Amino acid sequence: MLKPVPAILASDLPVRTPPHNFEAEQALLGAILMNNRAIERVSEFLRAEHFAEPLHGRIFAACLLLTGKSQIANPITLKTWLADDPDLAAQGGDAYLARLAGAAATIINATDYGRLIYDLHLRRELIALGEEMVNEAFKPDAGESATDQIEGAETKLYELATAGVQEGGFRSFKDSVIGAIEQAEAAHKREGRLSGVTTGLRDLDRKLGGLHASDLVILAGRPSMGKTSLATNIAVNAARALRQEVDEHGQKKTVEGAIVAFFSLEMSAEQLATRVLAERAEIPSHKVRQGELSHAEFQRLVDAQSELHLLPLYIDDTPALSVSAVRTRARRLARTQGLGLIVIDYLQMLAPGAAKRHENRVQEISDITRALKSLAKELEVPVLALSQLSRAVEQREDKRPQLADLRESGSIEQDADVVMFIYRQEYYLQRDKPEDGTPELAEWQEEMERVHNIAEVIVGKQRHGPVGTIKLFFSGEYTKFSDLDERHDADSPGE
Secondary structure, three states, X not given: OOOOOOOOOHHHOOOOOOOOOHHHHHHHHHHHHHOHHHHHHOOOOOOHHHOOOHHHXXXXXXXXXXXXXXXXXXXXXXXXXXXXXXXXXXXXXXXHHHHHHHOOOOHHHHHHHHHHHHHHHHHHHHHHHHHHHHHHHHOOOOOOOHHHHHHHHHHHHHHHHHOOOOOOOOOOHHHHHHHHHHHHHHHHHOOOOOOOEOOOOHHHHHHHOOEOOOOEEEEEEOOOOOHHHHHHHHHHHHHHOOEEEEOOOOOEEEEEOOOXXXXXXXXXXXXXXXHHHHHHHOOOHHHHHHOOOOHHHHHHHHHHHHHHOOOOEEEEOOOOOEHHHHHHHHHXXXXXXXXXXXXXXXXXXXXXXXXXXOOOHHHHHHHHHHHHHHHHHHHOOOEEEEEEEOOHHHHOOOOOOOHHHEOOHHHHHHHOOEEEEEEOHHHHHHHOOOOOOOOHHHHHHHHHHHHOOEEXXXXXXXXXXXXXXXXXXXXXXXXXXXXOOOOOOOOOOOO
């Protein structure tokens, strides 16, 4: 028979006080009251809610308010603002403010005290987050899986870790000019003379200057135009071009190419890998899938695999991925492996996130594009997102896409730094073949010969440079895009 378990009394439990340092808070507030310039040293990162003692937070907030109005914050002026504060009255009222001024740290130490207060705030937040994670895990919720909870917790941890790290503020124009010259120098030293990540396509690189860090690049087109193929080609080309050097601090620095994160929401990782292998080995992908390979073709496939399997290309094929999950996984990859390019196939298949429900799809897409642009700036990498076009294209005689053809176009066009469209006239001509024996057949055949294997990439918007059209060679059999004219002089200036 089991013995009864003795009851646990609250007095038996160990009591742990959340980390705090009231003396540091008093010393900082005293420094501010004695010299209001001290608040300038901490106001960039410190807020009233970061103080462990709520009264100290309210005193700090009052100091911010007064100095923000160009008024003096001292024990005398604070009396008016805090006259009805019961906690201040309990501590002695005016006498407590005078004691704070007497416990002042020097203005030189104000930043150190502010950092200590902020660090202890983060520790308390970490404790609260841990408790929240435990409570969420215990709570049954059919609409949220354990994986969703993990990703949510990881996002909150990352936000807590990076809060206050990226401090804003002015930079002198001198520093900005030096940074611009360094970028130009790095671009000049590269073979392709690019300032961004190479696409591996000469004329496209010349038009764009590569894919620039912090840019949201949209690649749009109707179904069967080859959006995924072009995005895959760009991702592989960027990964193959990766070249890194070790700087004076022993850190790896990417000189060319990129480590690539590919979010494939439509195709599985195996399907995408099959397409890449087939393109590299120049074997029709359907033959690979169906196993219709000769011995020589299979050997070419093995050779291509040995070349590609070490590529710094990472594929996530989770379906219906939320934009917050994309952010979490991209941050994780950047932290563990490094990251230079994000590709998303495709935009309309991203979920807006469990926390946000919208009345219409336009608002959902608007939030998604803003989040992707924010991610590009945060990680300082280009984000290449594929997008579908509306059916309005099919109703026009000239089916070349325009900015207005973007689905839910307002936010996409506004948030994107570059908008590109892919168009293949051959696709539409094939569907309009005249009947045999008609006079129009010869004209149709001549037109088909003219546009055979030619794809157009139309740059409809570019913040950093000109718009225009680039022609590429497209091999539908191998789903491969390449430069149209191989005899083109690689050193000739771009148009």
